[in-house]
Amino acid sequence: MVLEIVLLAMVAAFLGLRLYSVLGRRAEQEEEPVPQRFEADEPPAVRPAAIPAAVPAPRAVELEGVMPAVERALREIAAADSKFNLAQFLDGARGAYRMILEAFWKGDRETLRELCDDDVYAGFIAAIDAREAAGERMDNKLIRIEEVRIHSAALDGRMARIALLFVADIAAVTRDRDGTVIAGSLDDAIESRDVWTFSRNVTARDPNWLLDETDEG
Numbered sequence: 001m002v003l004e005i006v007l008l009a010m011v012a013a014f015l016g017l018r019l020y021s022v023l024g025r026r027a028e029q030e031e032e033p034v035p036q037r038f039e040a041d042e043p044p045a046v047r048p049a050a051i052p053a054a055v056p057a058p059r060a061v062e063l064e065g066v067m068p069a070v071e072r073a074l075r076e077i078a079a080a081d082s083k084f085n086l087a088q089f090l091d092g093a094r095g096a097y098r099m100i101l102e103a104f105w106k107g108d109r110e111t112l113r114e115l116c117d118d119d120v121y122a123g124f125i126a127a128i129d130a131r132e133a134a135g136e137r138m139d140n141k142l143i144r145i146e147e148v149r150i151h152s153a154a155l156d157g158r159m160a161r162i163a164l165l166f167v168a169d170i171a172a173v174t175r176d177r178d179g180t181v182i183a184g185s186l187d188d189a190i191e192s193r194d195v196w197t198f199s200r201n202v203t204a205r206d207p208n209w210l211l212d213e214t215d216e217g
Contacts, residue, residue: 066150073153077160081202089162090148092209093198097166098142100211104128105138117199117212135177143169143189151195151217155202162209163197165217193217 066074078084096115103111107128112121131137147167154161170192174183197213 070150070153073155074150074162076155077153077162077202080155080158081160081200083207084160084202089209090164093164093196094145094148096198096209096211097145097148097168097194097196101140101142101170105140107132107137114208115211117210120211120214123214136182137175139173139175139181139186140184141171141186143171146191152197158201158203159199160202161197161199161212163195163213166192166194166196167217168192168194 074086078086099111100115102108103115104124104127109125109128112124116124145166145168147165149165149167151163151165152161153163168191169189171186171189172184173181173186176182193216195215195217196211197215198209199212200207200209
């Protein structure tokens with residue numbers, strides 16, 4: 001009888017440890033901070049399952065309203081890149097949108113260099129140089145991102161490209177070299193609609209997606 005009690009206690013302890021290992025790790029993952037770089041293999045929260053290439057579309061809420069051609073392209077990207085995860089990609093894109101805008105407003109060339117391809121980076125730098133030459137600075141603020149929607153997707157050889165529509169509220173202010181407001185107001189946010197395209201070589205070891213095109217939504 002004593003032996004049976006001891007064995008039951010050991011089984012209960014084992015099950016308790018297994019339960020803690022699952023729930024405890026999940027809680028720790030949910031409290032992780034948002035990553036500082038837009039990477040494909042470092043999720044900001046619990047890692048959802050990767051997008052299957054031959055089963056129904058992942059997480060219907062994410063693909064709601066997506067055209068069949070776009071859905072097929074996402075499946076092709078997932079098939080070519082086992083690390084690709086749509087939910088994680090969208091979370092990273094939100095962070096990248098904020099980081100790139102704030103870097104441009106502040107004239108942070110280093111951050112822009114890390115997150116943009118050569119052409120987009122050159123465009124941002126030209127605008128920053130012109131602004132600084134005029135003695136002006138931007139004091140903008142991203143109030144909120146209202147929506148992030150998949151606009152298009154394609155896999156061209158090894159290069160994956162996904163375009164997203166960002167709908168955001170932005171308070172825009174331009175100051176002169178003396179700090180005087182010459183345009184805009186921080187009290188009045190305006191709606192901004194941008195279509196940004198991110199790209200990545202699916203065979204590259206570097207997990208980062210880069211901004212390679214910007215347009216108005």
